[in-house]
Amino acid sequence: AQTVTQSQPEMSVQEAETVTLSCTYDTSESDYYLFWYKQPPSRQMILVIRQEAYKQQNATENRFSVNFQKAAKSFSLKISDSQLGDAAMYFCAYRRDSNYQLIWGAGTKLIIKP
Amino acid sequence: DTGVSQDPRHKITKRGQNVTFRCDPISEHNRLYWYRQTLGQGPEFLTYFQNEAQLEKSRLLSDRFSAERPKGSFSTLEIQRTEQGDSAMYLCASSLKMDYGYTFGSGTRLTVV
Numbered sequence: 001a002q003t004v005t006q007s008q009p010e011m012s013v014q015e016a017e018t019v020t021l022s023c024t025y026d027t028s029e030s031d032y033y034l035f036w037y038k039q040p041p042s043r044q045m046i047l048v049i050r051q052e053a054y055k056q057q058n059a060t061e062n063r064f065s066v067n068f069q070k071a072a073k074s075f076s077l078k079i080s081d082s083q084l085g086d087a088a089m090y091f092c093a094y095r096r097d098s099n100y101q102l103i104w105g106a107g108t109k110l111i112i113k114p
Numbered sequence: 115d116t117g118v119s120q121d122p123r124h125k126i127t128k129r130g131q132n133v134t135f136r137c138d139p140i141s142e143h144n145r146l147y148w149y150r151q152t153l154g155q156g157p158e159f160l161t162y163f164q165n166e167a168q169l170e171k172s173r174l175l176s177d178r179f180s181a182e183r184p185k186g187s188f189s190t191l192e193i194q195r196t197e198q199g200d201s202a203m204y205l206c207a208s209s210l211k212m213d214y215g216y217t218f219g220s221g222t223r224l225t226v227v
Binding site: 004035037043044045046047050091093100101102103104105106107 | 118145147149154155156157158159162169170205207214215216217218219220221
């Protein structure tokens with residue numbers, strides 16, 4: 001069975017600095033998708049970035065980028081120039097290519113220090 | 115269209131009562147998903163609809179749970195004879211294609227007392 005592990009329950013970063021959130025996963029599949037979602041307090045889950053496993057190029061969305069290491073089954077999220085609005089729970093999620101079900105990590109709480 | 119809507123936002127119920135939640139997806143999205151999220155955890159898959167057809171149900175969805183999506187539009191999730199262990203955030207999401215990320219609603223927080 002596929003699993004997703006986020007080993008950092010909580011991370012903190014100074015405003016304007018860079019932080020990296022870790023995610024590892026376990027799968028025997030070769031085709032799959034990986035996602036990072038953000039869940040601010042009492043607000044809805046928002047898609048931050050997605051990565052297709054068949055693409056070698058790391059996905060980037062403005063200040064958010066990933067380091068996708070397929071062989072190591074690692075999918076970390078880098079947030080550059082951290083802003084107060086980035087404070088939230090961040091969840092890593094995995095989906096098999098032929099399946100619609102997302103499998104989620106337990107989340108990392110990101111604290112931004114002003 | 116303002117996104118995925120869920121109603122109610124909060125529900126407090128006594129153990130043993132039945133509750134029903136509603137989800138209105140983005141209108142052009144034909145895929146709809148229900149997840150459950152307990153405090154400090156990531157969401158857990160409950161069920162999936164493509165149009166009006168319920169294609170998959172998690173083993174988490176016991177006989178007390180039922181979901182419908184009549185006419186492939188809004189969906190309802192009913193929990194019968196609620197138990198304290200049902201207390202959680204129930205999230206609805208929709209998508210147009212599987213290879214896109216979902217759009218989530220704000221969730222319904224259920225508290226069973």
